Amino acid sequence: MPSFKVLKGTGRANVSRFSFETFDLESSRECGLKSSEASSPPEDSAEAAAKNPLDELEELVRLRLLEAERRAEELEREAYQKGYEQGQRDGYAFGASAVEKVRERLDTLATSLEQMHQQVLREYRHWLLEAALTLSRHLLTAAVGINPKVLESLVDHILEQMDRSQAITIVLHPNDRDLLEKHGVLERWLSPPPLGQSPFRVTVDSSIQRGGCRVESALQEIDALVETRLENLREVLFSHAS
Template identity: 30%
Template sequence: MATSDRRRGSRLGADGERWHRWQMGDLERKRSAAPGDSGRAEPAEPHQQDAKAAALRAEAELACNEGYATGHAEGHAEGYRDGYAEGLAAANAAAELEFHKRVSLHLTPLAGLAESFREALAQLDDETANQLVELALITGRQLAGESLAANPDHILSVVRELLEADHSLNGKSRLWLHPDDLTLVSSAIGDTLEASGWECCADHALERGGCRVTSASGGLDASLGTQWKAILDQRRRRQPPSPDATGTPDTPSESDATDGDA
């Protein structure tokens, strides 16, 4: 009978396809298998919920780790930049301080040497200036001698200046001249001198261009040697005193002591 039922339940249609007999159980199975027929989804299994939660936790932990790593890297980079700048500034300050210390250490001994060199240079300048002045005076005296030789009439101007200063002399005055100048003065202004009461006399010790006047009350010296000495004295008065001048006075020489005993 079962065989006959299967035969009845499975027959060939007109087109040759096999068809089955409808049964109530098939519809119920299809209805229970269709999604949404019950009105709500079946709840997930516990192991599925645990896996989903674990995945969310892993994703959150990964994001946290990534954020921490990123922040740590950025903070490390910023800290490195700040630390590098501060360290570089501190190193530069220390190097500059050390440089100044070394410079001061090496230059301090040279300060005294530089001061001594400056003083020596100043003294050398003074000595050089003095030598130049001496040379200029010697040259000037030579040029004056050459000028007097080329222009002997200069003695006339000297004698006239002495005549104007005659008020300081009392009594008969005598004018002493080089023999060559005596001839020139006597021929040029002899009458004037005679009218003033002056007597012309020769003095071979005098240089040409110079003269001197003597009287009972004193005299006037216009010789070249005296004029030259006056120039030198004036120069010495203008020259600053040397360090030796402020020291102890010079001890008298043996010749001075001998002269004093005499």
């Protein structure tokens, strides 16, 4: 007995007979190829489908990064060159300014030194002259003690200015007299004078400083003492220094 129950049924349906058709292998192959060609996409579409959008994005990003890096290097080089050139200009300007300041300071210093030189001369000229005169006195005294020609030349020059028709007396320091006598100068002076000239006479005075003398006659008197000669020199020097 069947295990199912028919609830609703129909009459006998038209039934057709089933049978296998004849299968042609060549036709089947052609149909398969046509079906494959129809179902496969075009070659270009396949290649386009094969490309990954993420790969294209990655390549684009890489190219942009390379371009940005190249541009950054260019900007860095430009900035360095501009900075170098600006540094040169600033350095030259700073150096020129420093040189100008140094020149101004040197000019100021030179002016002050010149003024100081004049001031020193004004303040110390008298002292310098007195020191020079004092030194001259000592040098003259020392020279007379070594070389009698110093005093001999002085007396000969004075005698040329004297009136030789009058008797002449020469007053010397005792040591100067001995020195002149030792070197034969007195012998020449005291020898008989030429016709028409009066004889010489030599006396001594210990108050006279060595290197000086007095020459006297009835008509003339010449003071050639060291003090007198230095005083005359002082007056000349101080008159030019004022």
